[in-house]
Amino acid sequence: MRVLMVSWEYPPVIVGGLGRHVHALATELAAAGHEVVVLSRQPAGSDASTHPTTDEQLDGVRVLRVAEDPLHLEFERDLVAWTLAMGHGMLRAALTRLLPSWRPDVVHAHDWLVAHPAIALADVLEVPLVATVHATEAGRHAGWLSSPLSRQVHSAEWWLAHRADTLITCSAAMRAEVAELFEVDADPIVVLHNGIAPRRWRANAARVRAVRDRYAPGGAPVLMYFGRLEYEKGVQDLIAALPRIRRAHPGTRVVVTGTGTAYDELVAAAARHRVRRSVTFTGHLPDADLSALLRAVDAVVLPSRYEPFGIVALEAAAAGAPLVASTAGGLGEVVVDGETGLSFAPGDVAGLAGAAGAVLDDPGAAARRARAARKRLGSAFEWGRIAAGTASVYASATRGSAAEPGRPKIPTGNVFGRG
Structure with a gap:
């Protein structure tokens, strides 16, 4: 099939996990013989003089990367206007550089930021629109849409969910969330998990030992979080649990790897809980260093x-x-409590401390669970399998009516009924 993917992230432009997802899916589909074009963008804050539009073949995928327009817009300050400008640039590039000589069988949109160009292209070309919802604005804000920006983002998500001919989510939890938030039938929503390429995370023993010596001097227990530093990631709960963990396991340290808007708040939380010297913030790490650190720690905690x-x-x-994770959303499907890791309820500081302590109490059991988790990757989270499932979605997608819905009604309370 000829597939046009529209994504606001694509390596080397990476904001979160979405860009890596689209890259892995696109390259696997191309390797399976499909003709894949990715329509994406140049880095934010650049322009056509520093980062002109490019059209190149990478890993079997044609990547059309669109330059930013001259407007003085900033992602952080002018999100909706910036997104509309990005979509306009994508649409203009597709119409002038791509579609005169190439026509897709399906358009695949990844998240609300590309709703405008993806919907427009599917309408113009009269082909099915498939949309993957990677996250929701309401979910990121615990069910509240209290700011004008949140309401704007929610309405764009709602529009894409209703306009798409087929919806995909990465977990059953997300399928239920999408159905509830956007008032769509859950049954047709296809669940296709994210995948992983295991070889990328290998590290030699010498490098692992060096990292262990750096972050766990004297052989102290060390726990790790890695990912974006945002409130919804719950790193504040890990910091709050650290005093309890240290009482049972003296000297335990926490390494926090990643960047995000919650950094200052997390540093203040470490000081407030009197564990600032026991928490190391590394910022972003290159993959080689991250691989070694993952192999060196006693457990990765995802709260x-x-x-x-x-x-x-x-x-x-x-x-x-070894994994210690909350049961929030898809994590409850990825980590099987007692089999591939240990779990606790989201926001449960005591439960987090107990699960982390159990790992430190019995390293042998933790290692067995880690081996089971790694073994499961090859059966449940292999990208070839996920790409084949996605191709099946493309093949069965049919174009419905391009009816234009009205604006969604925005709830004044919590959209998940939490008060």
Whole structure:
């Protein structure tokens, strides 16, 4: 099939897990013989003089990367206007550089930021529109749509969910969330998990020892979080649990790897709980260093309060790290409590401390669970299998009526009924 993927992230432009997902899916589909074009963008803050539009073949995938227009718009300050401008640039590039000589069988949109160009292209070309919802605005804000920006984002998500001919989510939890939030039937929504390429996370023994010596001097227990530093990721709960963990396991340290808007708040939380010297914030790490750190720690702790899937759990499992994770969203499907890791309820600081302590109490059992988690990757989270499932979705997608819906009604309270 000829597939046009529209995504606001594609390597080397990476914001979160979406870009890696689209890259892995696109390259696997191409390897399976499908003709894949990815329509994406150049880095934010650049322009056509520094980062002109490019059209190149990468890993079997044609990538049309669109330059930013001259407007003075910033992603952080002008999100909706910036997104509309990006969509306009994508649409213009597709119409002038791509479609005169190439026509897709299906358009695949990844998240609300590309709703405008993806819907427009599917309408113009009269082909099915498939949309993957990777996360929701309401989910990221614990069910509240209290700001004008959140209401705007929610309405764009709602529009894409209603306009798509087929919807995909990365977990059963996300399928239920999408059906509830956007008032669509859950049954036709296809669940296709994220995947992982295990070999990427290998590290040699010498590098692992060096990293262990750096972050766990004297052989102290060390726990790790890696991912975006945002409130919904629950890192504040890990920091709050650290004093309890240290009482049972003196000297335990926590390494926090990643960047995000919650950094200052997390540093303040570590000081407030009197564990600032026991928490190391590394910022972003290159993959080689991250691989070694994952192999060196006693456990990776993923304390998310909201998590559509939890690809970091797969990455930790691929590296062989024992897992301690909340049951938020997709994490409850990725980590099987007692079999491939230990789980606790989102926001349960005592439960987190108990699960982390259990790993430190019995390293042998933790290692057995880690081996089971790694073994499961090959059966449940292999990209070839996921790409084949996606291709089946494309083949069965049929174009419905391009009816234009009205605006959704925005709830004034919590959309999940939490008060």
